[in-house]
Structures are given as structure tokens and as C-alpha cells.
Amino acid sequence: MAHIPIEAVPYLESAIYLPMLLIVLEKDYELIEKGPFKLKRPYVHLIEEAKKLAEKDLQNTKSYLKKNSLKVVQGKRDDLFTEYLFYYKQVSEVRRYSNIRLRNRVEELLNDYLSSSGSSRKSSSL
Known part of the structure; x- marks a missing residue:
């Protein structure tokens, strides 16, 4: 039986975040x-x-998922958790993520992307 490759999980999670x-x-x-x-x-x-x-990274993520026959679908959601279904070939795996974890991870990514976009600009000397 095939399993979702461990190296694919960061891409699947990127497709969420x-x-x-x-x-x-x-x-x-x-x-x-x-x-x-x-x-x-x-x-x-x-x-x-x-x-x-972020759009470039999402495009790369979608390309990886398509190339490797992977898919993410949001499942049930309540006040505390959101469920995601990961599909790989004929296998599906359900993962539940705490909504607080989702929010915190998006906040971390926001900080990373804003820092990256700010550091890409050259500062001018006065």
C-alpha cells in the first residue's frame, strides 16, 4: 500500500498556509x-x-503537487480544528490542524515574507 511521501508533507502544508x-x-x-x-x-x-x-511559492507548490499526483482538500471545520484531506494516488490521509496553530503559522509566514520583501530592497545611505 502506498503512503503519502514524508517529503511531500511540507508542500501539502504550504498548499494550506x-x-x-x-x-x-x-x-x-x-x-x-x-x-x-x-x-x-x-x-x-x-x-x-x-x-x-508568496504567489511564486504557491505556484511552485501547486506545480509540485500536480507533478506528484498530490491534492489537498479542506474537510470539516469547527471552532477548534480544521480537517484537511491529503490525497496521493489512491491513498487519502486525514489531518486535523488546530485553528490556533493555523493562525500562528500564517503569522510566522507573514513575518518571514514581509522580512524577505523588506530585505530585498537596498537601503540608501543618507
Whole structure:
């Protein structure tokens, strides 16, 4: 019987987290655009760059999943847990994730992507 390859799990989880991250970035972008910021462009640029990086990673994730016959489907959800079904060839595996864990992981990714997009810009000396 085939099992979901252990090296595929990070890609399957990325297929869960990256869409959530993109939703957060889009909502934050809208809030900054509508908000009372004096200088919006630096924040908008930072979010746009983070979105580009996350979209590229999500594209790579989807490509990996397709190439390796993998699929993720959200299952049942309640106040505490969200269930995801991982499919590989003829095998399915159910994994439950704490909603707090999902939120915390997306927050970690948000920090990572914003840091990466901010560090990619060269700082100008005064």
C-alpha cells in the first residue's frame, strides 16, 4: 500500500498556509489603502513584494503537487480544528490542524515574507 511521501508533507502544508497568507496580505493591503496613513507607499510596496513572493511559492507548490499526483482538500471545520484531506494516488490521509496553530503559522509566514520583501530592497545611505 502506498503512503503519502514524508517529503511531500511540507508542500501539502504550504498548499494550506500560502492561500491563507495571501488573504491576510490582501486584506491588510486594502486597510492600508483606505486607512489614514500619511505615507502609504512604503507599506503598500512591502505588502506587494510579499504577495509576489508568496504567489511564486504557491505556484511552485501547486506545480509540485500536480507533478506528484498530490491534492489537498479542506474537510470539516469547527471552532477548534480544521480537517484537511491529503490525497496521493489512491491513498487519502486525514489531518486535523488546530485553528490556533493555523493562525500562528500564517503569522510566522507573514513575518518571514514581509522580512524577505523588506530585505530585498537596498537601503540608501543618507
